[in-house]
Amino acid sequence: MATRHVIVGAGPAGLAALETLRALDADARLTLVCDEPAYARMVLPYYVEGRIDECAVATGDPGWFEELGVETRFGVRVARVEPDAHRLVLDDGATLEYDRLLVATGSRVRIPPIDGADAEGVIPMWTLDHANGYLAAPHGETVIVGAGFIAFTVLDAIAKRANEVTFLELEPQILPRMLDAPSAAVLEGRLVERGIAVRTGVRLERIESAGRRRRLHLAGGDVVECDAVILATGVQPNVELLEGTGVDVGQGIVVDERMRTSAPDVYAAGDVAQGPDLLGGEREVRAIQPVAVDHGRVAAANMAGADVRYEGALTMNVLAAQGLEACSFGRWSEDGDVTRVENPASRVVRKYVWEGDRLVGGILMGPSVAVTGAHDAGMLKGLIQTGVPLGPWKAWLTENPLDLRRAYVASGAAPRLLASTLLAGRAATGGGFRWPRVKPARARSAHHGVLVSGATR
Numbered sequence: 001m002a003t004r005h006v007i008v009g010a011g012p013a014g015l016a017a018l019e020t021l022r023a024l025d026a027d028a029r030l031t032l033v034c035d036e037p038a039y040a041r042m043v044l045p046y047y048v049e050g051r052i053d054e055c056a057v058a059t060g061d062p063g064w065f066e067e068l069g070v071e072t073r074f075g076v077r078v079a080r081v082e083p084d085a086h087r088l089v090l091d092d093g094a095t096l097e098y099d100r101l102l103v104a105t106g107s108r109v110r111i112p113p114i115d116g117a118d119a120e121g122v123i124p125m126w127t128l129d130h131a132n133g134y135l136a137a138p139h140g141e142t143v144i145v146g147a148g149f150i151a152f153t154v155l156d157a158i159a160k161r162a163n164e165v166t167f168l169e170l171e172p173q174i175l176p177r178m179l180d181a182p183s184a185a186v187l188e189g190r191l192v193e194r195g196i197a198v199r200t201g202v203r204l205e206r207i208e209s210a211g212r213r214r215r216l217h218l219a220g221g222d223v224v225e226c227d228a229v230i231l232a233t234g235v236q237p238n239v240e241l242l243e244g245t246g247v248d249v250g251q252g253i254v255v256d257e258r259m260r261t262s263a264p265d266v267y268a269a270g271d272v273a274q275g276p277d278l279l280g281g282e283r284e285v286r287a288i289q290p291v292a293v294d295h296g297r298v299a300a301a302n303m304a305g306a307d308v309r310y311e312g313a314l315t316m317n318v319l320a321a322q323g324l325e326a327c328s329f330g331r332w333s334e335d336g337d338v339t340r341v342e343n344p345a346s347r348v349v350r351k352y353v354w355e356g357d358r359l360v361g362g363i364l365m366g367p368s369v370a371v372t373g374a375h376d377a378g379m380l381k382g383l384i385q386t387g388v389p390l391g392p393w394k395a396w397l398t399e400n401p402l403d404l405r406r407a408y409v410a411s412g413a414a415p416r417l418l419a420s421t422l423l424a425g426r427a428a429t430g431g432g433f434r435w436p437r438v439k440p441a442r443a444r445s446a447h448h449g450v451l452v453s454g455a456t457r
Ligand SMILES: Cc1cc2nc3c(=O)[nH]c(=O)nc-3n(C[C@H](O)[C@H](O)[C@H](O)COP(=O)(O)OP(=O)(O)OC[C@H]3O[C@@H](n4cnc5c(N)ncnc54)[C@H](O)[C@@H]3O)c2cc1C
Pocket: 008, 009, 010, 011, 012, 013, 014, 033, 034, 035, 036, 037, 040, 041, 042, 043, 044, 045, 076, 077, 078, 079, 104, 105, 106, 107, 125, 126, 127, 150, 153, 154, 238, 241, 269, 270, 271, 272, 287, 288, 289, 290, 292, 318
């Protein structure tokens, strides 16, 4: 009999799992249940900015699900899971039986205990409905409460839509969980230069309506008035389906390196899962898209009967805002054996965190050409992810921190990364994406010999 796999959640974790399951088991019965349509939250900023249409936010059309042979139940909410009976109860009381279940329910906005934070006109920016809510309401003067990663992913879009943008942040710096204080100060300088008001170290106490406008009361008596309030004060995993069932639930649903929960045949993936850390830290929720995809693929491979171990998630934040790019990886916040360069004039920052001759963390910031344009972000991530010993290249990088490329090529990080690619590409299908037939160039660049020579000079 064909195995019955049920996936709850049509975000990146759920969709990656479906593709993998189908690739590994042509006969499996696949059912997807989700209360929202399938779309990528990550591209909502481009939609709000007007760079893409609403239809481009979607990640799975009916034809693709049909091709994969997936029975879809959109607009349906799962009310609870009964792990002992291998059964789901839907919100209309119907039940659904499974042999193996994947909970990929993501996370939702955490509304802070601030008077008026749940009032109409106070909009989190987490779902497509939120994005449409912001676009439909007056937003000439917009206040963003919380200057964390999600706030910055939408900043350019908001800055384009609104005449005035103000950040209110409780911590003494912007992006407190992504950048160290000196790097944050460099980025804050750029925002201020571009006319974005930044107020750090302020506590919002109350939001009240003032006609069609909002009035925000800060501790100490200051009042800020605006048309729209975006609440970007964090998210929390949707663990409720398994809470109280005896399954191990902490900050998220606790999973092992095969993405198994503590209940037989129940797996969890994505923002909802509290899983292994690449650098050997505690199991943690890492609410980012690449982790969701990796989780989904590993969970599905194991659900299909393969034995695939997940190496663990790397702390990783990458964003672009106001003409600058910033990223941080691994143990970026640590001091100690650190290489750091900063050019406030061009707003370039580099920080490398060392353990012996291995890179274990880092921060890059600057205009695109200094971060992703030169592929430096990818190379720094690869060096941290593989943990390759850099030997003499540590001294080279300490002296030439802007020249990651030679160290990356000489260290052999790339072939290691290729070998560690999840499932070595076996389970990857087209995913419905349409690319023109681009082929890699055959000829090597003039720099190739220098780059692969393996010597530091
Ligand atoms: C504006 C914005 C920008 C972002 N930018 C980035 C970025 O630049 N880089 C990055 O890495 N990440 C980014 N993210 C985060 C990224 O989108 C998430 O990490 C990712 O969506 C998590 O995928 P997931 O599959 O775990 O969950 P989700 O995408 O949240 O999908 C889970 C789905 O399950 C549904 N669901 C929940 N409970 C139930 C239930 N009981 N029954 C039925 N269905 C249920 C949910 O409604 C949802 O549709 C961004 C997020 C936002 C909002």
